[in-house]
Amino acid sequence: VVHERTRLGEPCLKIYPLECVDLLRRARVAFQVGRTLKEGFRLAQLEAVVQMLEEHECDFVDALGRDLHKPKFETVVSELILVKNEALYANNNLKKWMQPQYVERNLSTTLDECLMVSEPLGVVFIMGNWCSPVQTCLVPLVGAIAAGNCAILSPSECTAHTAELLHRLIPFYLDNECFHVILAAANDLPEVVELKFDHVFFTGNRKEGSKIALAAACTLTPVTLILGGKNPCYVDQHCxxxxxxxxIAWARFHNAGQSLAAPDYILCHADIQARLVQALKCCLNQFYGSDPRESRSYGRMVNLEIFNRTRSMLWRSGKVAVGGQVIEAEKYIAPTILTEVVESDPIMQQDVFGPVVPVLTVNNMDEAIVFINKQEKPLCVYAFSKNNEVISRLMSETSSGSFCSNDSVLQSLMVALPFGGVGASGMGSYHGRYSFDTFSHRKSCLLRGTRFECVTYLRYPICSFRSFVDFLLIAFFRGCISGCGKQIVTQPE
Known part of the structure; x- marks a missing residue:
């Protein structure tokens, strides 16, 4: 039975693409009868998300500990609190977000109402990622709920304990007709997407994202793709x-380096490389002790496939300056810093979802900017410098989904900032109001009555006095068009 709830600790039944048809049908029926349209319903579901996280914090900590060896502090701060903040922020702002947005009127619409209405898209499909399996599932879900959609959620099969926990808990807290969780293999996801949803939201790597986008294109389904990339980190000599x-060490090595937003490689001046590597080594010792394997704050690779891939890149790239130890039986890779890395090394050709950071040298900032711009557009760019001009140039002369100076990752966690990619790092964005907009259609509405037909009558083709009417019509429409460039969106108080 697809919808059977299981007790904690019991195996969860895997759902296959054909069995998703019934879930999609139930969700469509619920949406079509208007179940999700009321503000009260949406608020209740958002409150239920917060309640679920609060009442089962220990279960989430345990599940992520099993899947990723993730410390409790990391789980609470980077997964649970992040989702709760999103839900509370949406709860507090939902009334304002749902209000129509009025636009300035021109000559032809002086007596009419011109507005945009945000309406839900319908049934959306959200696919989470194993790097942050709770937040990549539930943060988009918060946006989908706030916008009034039904949703089908697919946690990553790589983090099986977390996926099964979400599968068991969500039916107890969220509406059973509007929100569903499926457990599908990664290879099955494109087939699920082809069932035709109203929007598809995917977080993951480029290869899988391309397959999802291709499947969605077959049914003209819009997609949001949050994809990994080679996130550069420039360290100026004046910092x-x-x-x-x-x-940098905190961002790169938390969750054993399994992060979409962490710095992938460091570009620094040759004369500070040795000092930077030594400083990174000291930080690792402070964070995880002399043997990170014994640290309760250091994670493990999610599975052997990711472990082997990361180990292979590590062994075939540059020179190990710090770390490098691996233990296959534990899926353990020590925090590793590589030097003498060249652009053609495997570590620079693929996304790194592991605790390895290569350090490359450049002669100046111009060379760093050229190097960054030669690569595909990344999800994030980071710059460390005391010089505001350096920060300004890195921000304006490179293109990326997001930018952060003198810190790492934080811009991807803020509820008030949109987070998403550009070019090869994805399309679309989310967080806060931007999640609401992602899962909404902004419908243009012109509301007018039937009075003053004596004025609008002039647009109709009438044989008598044709030349005079044409003159008036042209003058009228020129007046209408001339004001178009001045239209701005306004929100009534």
Whole structure:
């Protein structure tokens, strides 16, 4: 039985693409009868998400500990609190988001109402990622709920304990007709997408994202893709190296480096490379002790496939300056810093979802900008410098989904900032109001009555006095068009 709830600790039944048809049908029926349209319904579902996370915090900590060896502090801060903040923010702002947005009127619409109405798309499909399996599932779900959609959620099969926990808990907290969780293999997801949803939201790598986009294109389904990429981190010679090292090390090595937003490689001046590597080494010792394997704060690779892929890149790239130890039986890779890396090395040709950071040298900032712009557009660009001109140039002369100076990852966690990719790092964005907009259609509405037909009568083709009417019509429409460039969106108080 597809919808059978299981007790904690019991195996969960895997759902296959053909069995998703019934879930999709139930969700469509619920949406079509208007079940999700009322503000009260949406608020209740958002509150239920918060309640679920609060009442089962220990279960989420346990599940992520089993899947990723993730420490409790990391789970609470980077997964649970992040989702709760999104839900509470949406709850507090939902009334404002749902209000129509009025636009300035021109000569032809002086007596009419011109507005945009945000309406839900319908039934959306959300696919989470194993790097952050709770937040990549539930943060988009918060946006889908706030916008008034029904949703089918697909957690990553790589983090099986977390996926099964979401599969068991969500039916107890969210509406059983509007929201469903499926457990599908990655290879089955394109087939599920072909069932025709109203929007598809995917977080993951480029290869899988391409397959999802291709499947969605067959049914003209719009997609949001949050994809990994080679996130560069430029370290200027004029910066606080100790602070930069601390913030880079935290971002790169938390969750054993399994992050879409972490810095992938460092570009620094040759004369500070040795000091930077030494500072990074000191930070790793402070964070995880002399043997990270024994640290309760250090994670493990999610599975042997990712472990082997990361190990292969590590062994075939540059020179190990720090770390490098691997233990296959534990899926353990020590925090590793590579030097003497060249652009053609495997570590620079593929996305790195592991605790390995290569350090490359450049002669100046211009060379760093050229290097970054030669690559595909990344999800994030980071820059460390005390010089505001350096920060300004890196921000304006490179293109990326997001940018952060003198820190790492934080811009991807903020509820008030949109997060998403550009070019090869994805399309669309989410978080806060931007999640609401992603899962909404902004419908243009012109509301007018039937009065003053004596004025609008002039647009109709009438044989008598044709030349005079044409003159008036041209003058009228020129007046209408001339005001178009001045239209701005306004929100009534």
């Amino acid at each position: 606080d190296i100790a602070t930069a090292a601390q913030r």
